[in-house]
Amino acid sequence: MKNFSCLAQNFFVICFAVFASSEGGFSQLESTLPPAPSELGGKTGSQILWDQYGIPHIYGPDLLTVVRGYGYAQMENHAELILQKVAEARGRTAEYFGPGAQNANLENDVRIRTYGIPERAERWYREGGFFQQSILQAFVSGLNQYADTLADAIDQTLRQVLPIEPEDVLAIVQDTIHFTFLPETSNVPDLIAEWSAGQIAAASQPVHPKTKLGSNGWALAPARTTTGNAILMGNPHLPWGVNQPVPGLDVYQWMEANLVIGDPNHPVLNASGSHSLVRPPSRSGLTITWDGRILLIR
Numbered sequence: 001m002k003n004f005s006c007l008a009q010n011f012f013v014i015c016f017a018v019f020a021s022s023e024g025g026f027s028q029l030e031s032t033l034p035p036a037p038s039e040l041g042g043k044t045g046s047q048i049l050w051d052q053y054g055i056p057h058i059y060g061p062d063l064l065t066v067v068r069g070y071g072y073a074q075m076e077n078h079a080e081l082i083l084q085k086v087a088e089a090r091g092r093t094a095e096y097f098g099p100g101a102q103n104a105n106l107e108n109d110v111r112i113r114t115y116g117i118p119e120r121a122e123r124w125y126r127e128g129g130f131f132q133q134s135i136l137q138a139f140v141s142g143l144n145q146y147a148d149t150l151a152d153a154i155d156q157t158l159r160q161v162l163p164i165e166p167e168d169v170l171a172i173v174q175d176t177i178h179f180t181f182l183p184e185t186s187n188v189p190d191l192i193a194e195w196s197a198g199q200i201a202a203a204s205q206p207v208h209p210k211t212k213l214g215s216n217g218w219a220l221a222p223a224r225t226t227t228g229n230a231i232l233m234g235n236p237h238l239p240w241g242v243n244q245p246v247p248g249l250d251v252y253q254w255m256e257a258n259l260v261i262g263d264p265n266h267p268v269l270n271a272s273g274s275h276s277l278v279r280p281p282s283r284s285g286l287t288i289t290w291d292g293r294i295l296l297i298r
Helices: 001-018 023-031 063-091 093-097 102-113 117-127 128-151 166-185 186-194
Strands: 047-050 056-060 216-220 233-234 254-261 269-278 288-290
Touching: 001 233, 023 128, 047 063, 056 063, 056 166, 063 102, 063 117, 063 128, 063 254, 093 216, 102 117, 102 166, 117 166, 128 166, 186 254
Parallel strands: 056 254
Antiparallel strands: 047 056, 216 233, 254 269, 269 288
16 A cells, blocks of 8 residues: 555656645645535636636636646647547557557557556556545546537547546556656667567667656755755756647647636745646646746756
């Protein structure tokens, strides 16, 4: 259970890390009951204002309301991409879209089910407790609210994936982080391909980083800055395409947002930043974030 708790904590860093930077955000959630299904199916309850750069500014009185609005905004920008990744993480792309070119969808589904991703996602959700379940319910209710309201704006082929379930978010986290990002950094997919092609000698080579490129971080002590303030800088080297889908980015697509909890003039939390999508994907929720106290610069 201890290992699961660590995974659950990492998940919230992956999908909603911006809230973790504020103790107030968590305390508000703890005093809020999980929204009822009828409430989840209604309006997001938040106000979403889009600026000239395509960035959503999401306002709400409490954490769950803002999370719900955040899900709605993600779908407004990336509905087709999100639904595609949901289908993949379920291991059901061949069922939805056919076997695919050179059986690509079928191979994806075999891989997902061999890894046990759907079953593990169900277990994580079941064992995750009140906090995780509340966040996931609010988030997917926002995703589904957009789909219910603006179904005609979504490709008809992808609508059959709806509705999105809380377990889908946890499945996407696994597929993106544990079975895509981490293996690719160690060149594992290429080694598996060589092994599958019968190149046993090549596949038996030691696992090594595929590239020297990667995320970078710097922590500057107050004595090293002109203002006398500490600075934490992070650069994941990933674009977000002015919050529009960038061809070929797939799981590396990022999105920028501003989340405000409480009175905008005296908010519990006011955080701006960017992160990968729900298949967080999410790696780090709003990974590069300014919350008024801590600055992380991309």
